[in-house]
């Protein structure tokens with residue numbers, strides 16, 4: 254049997270701030286050694302890596318991925334139930350069960366399932382009345398889907414900065430934009446840069462960390478703004494004692510394959526107002542007026558989740574707290590290991606937030622994040638940069654925005670590292686070792 258982590262590779266290590274270069278020749282030679290390794294546990298303890306010689310050889314053919322779904326519960330049983338019963342479309346009972354159990358989990362009055370998180374955002378904007386030629390405060394630091402959804406309804410984003418400590422929409426940045434660029438006309442807040450009313454804001458709880466919702470809700474109350482929370486990455490994240498996604502007028506979740514709770518692809522939408530949930534459900538099923546009359550009273554969408562996805566969702570929800578606990582335990586190990594590491598900052602929840610730690614996030618203080626990513630990749634540890642800021646995408650480069658220095662600095666220096674529930678303790682040790690060694694060699698003062 255081949256060693257499970259047997260592609261021995263050598264980290265290109267630089268001394269004191271000198272950029273590392275990948276020693277491909279050495280890698281080629283060591284790959285030959287790897288091929289002859291047949292031990293599933295070859296005895297090298299990766300935690301000793303930081304003190305090992307330059308030519309230390311590690312064991313890696315299996316990538317440590319950024320996210321792997323955990324499907325170890327009732328997922329298979331419930332999906333088989335769908336297949337055997339023939340209920341595979343969106344009228345199956347798992348769909349309504351998943352909606353009601355999810356609503357109970359996040360403590361929302363009602364939940365509406367969707368085919369994905371982007372569809373949930375689209376329906377949230379439609380249902381809460383955000384319309385064409387409205388402006389919407391949105392963070393430049395988020396996945397592009399948040400911003401695209403605003404454009405789907407014909408509204409426009411107004412990009413503002415994020416907070417250093419939450420990575421989410423900054424209340425100070427919004428207030429500064431209002432002070433510098435807005436006027437009150439009648440009951441409307443008008444953006445002087447566009448001459449359009451600003452009617453909504455979209456806080457995004459990026460990477461499973463909650464935004465500063467009290468302050469954002471105060472701004473929303475002051476200026477009569479609708480609040481659509483993008484909690485796509487934040488299932489199970491608590492802002493104080495409340496689930497992220499349930500504080501504003503509407504909240505949206507994603508169950509994409511890389512999310513903590515996954516249905517392969519899927520989404521959920523929750524509302525404060527039960528009537529909004531009914532409207533969203535109606536729109537999600539082509540705005541049908543009756544079961545068999547083929548009447549439709551609006552332009553609707555085919556956005557409802559199907560029974561197979563929902564069956565997986567019900568099973569995932571049964572274990573969601575265990576999955577979060579595992580991710581938090583992995584983060585705690587990172588936190589212990591990195592606390593004295595000068596040059597690398599682990600992003601950690603605020604005292605008032607319970608993060609789900611969807612991804613591990615590290616900020617490189619004195620080294621290039623691209624070098625860090627290359628080194629981790631050379632060790633078969635999958636990492637990724639933060640998204641390009643939305644105002645840099647060609648379709649959004651003319652969008653009005655306030656200054657975004659925090660988002661720019663974070664985007665440059667921050668890298669996502671694996672923190673998923675399927676990681677073994679050994680995997681966590683290997684990530685710690687690689688990060689530590691990189692920092693020791695590249696971030697010295």
Ligand SMILES: Cc1ncc(COP(=O)(O)O)c(C=O)c1O
Nearest residue numbers: 369370371396398399485507509
């Ligand atoms: C912040 C954010 N918003 C929206 C989405 C869109 O969700 P989906 O991929 O399920 O459409 C995602 C992720 O995938 C996301 O990370």
